[in-house]
Amino acid sequence: MTRENSLVSAQWVEEHLDDPKIVLIEVDEDTSAYDKGHIKGAIKLDWTTDLQDQVRRDFVNKQQFEELLSGKGVSNDDTVVLYGGNNNWFAAYAYWYFKLYGHQDVKLLDGGRKKWELDSRELTDELPSRETTSYTAQEQDHSIRAFRDETVAAIGTQNLVDVRSPDEYAGRLLAPAHLPQEQAQRGGHIPTAANVPWSKAANDDGTFKSDDELRQIYTDAGVDWDKDTIAYCRIGERSSHTWFVLKELLGQDNVKNYDGSWTEYGSLVGVPVVLGDEKGEA
């Protein structure tokens, strides 16, 4: 993938608002943001109820995903353009999720909701209506999803990229600072993981930095471009943002998102954990 076929600008979206084959979808951490105003024609996905199994800690299954998108009026040949708040954290997560289930044409609105708002572009509270469809998903593509055992096995052998803030990486905080402190049993990071906060990839307005700047950031952090990579954060949403940068913008092969992330790893019994700002040894 490249920037040209995975990312669109706010201007591009504004020019395509009335194209019926382009489906705008808002996904926010704050699941009420859409209800306060959204881009014209956009539908909403709630990451907590639509994209998560409500009993087990896992995603909805293939059939549930098919029912979800059919009910929302999304077709297999639609171009899906995702956007959201928080610099597209959850929109990037949804992008990765759509790719996981094999949707062909997915794009991210560069800068997401913030860029749209800072540009003073229009939001509406009008709800769109779309005819139901018969959506068919693929089996999950595990070439982009990492599970805990392969993450443990990657210590010292693959690139592990911890995209949380430096204080979370070091174990000084257990969660992002706009959320109460809670979650994993232990703080710290996976040994040998490089700390490249997701935010390094974004400008203040939420748009992505240039490919050259991005490549330099990960090179400086010690990412070996000849090795496979696993990105993680706390629950897998910020690491989707970094997965998007490495896989879709920079075209790197074999990049996986570990959605279990620190809330799983930091609660596992017996795995190694490093505290402090250094990567630690394998």
Place this chain on the structure above:
Amino acid sequence: MCGATAGGLSLDGVNVAKEAVIQGQVLRGDQPVGNAYVRLLDRTGEFTAEVPTSATGHFRFFAGEGDWTLRTLAPQADPVDRTVHAQVGSVAEVTVALS
């Protein structure tokens, strides 16, 4: 936002003794700015978190002890930086004035 009071956000439901709270309000003149974004940067200038302001211009972070910078972005305004010190057990109140 429900529960907002003059002088600061309601702290109902927040265990202040355990948290280092930074909160405040973004104003343009005496008008609250409800469509601003407040970024929390750590002592090295690294991004730590970001929240949109509420309809009443309020924001809140649960930080760690230490020195932080709040960077506020809003439509048709230059970014504004404010430094703030956070301490567990206390609430740092910050008013951000946009020009």
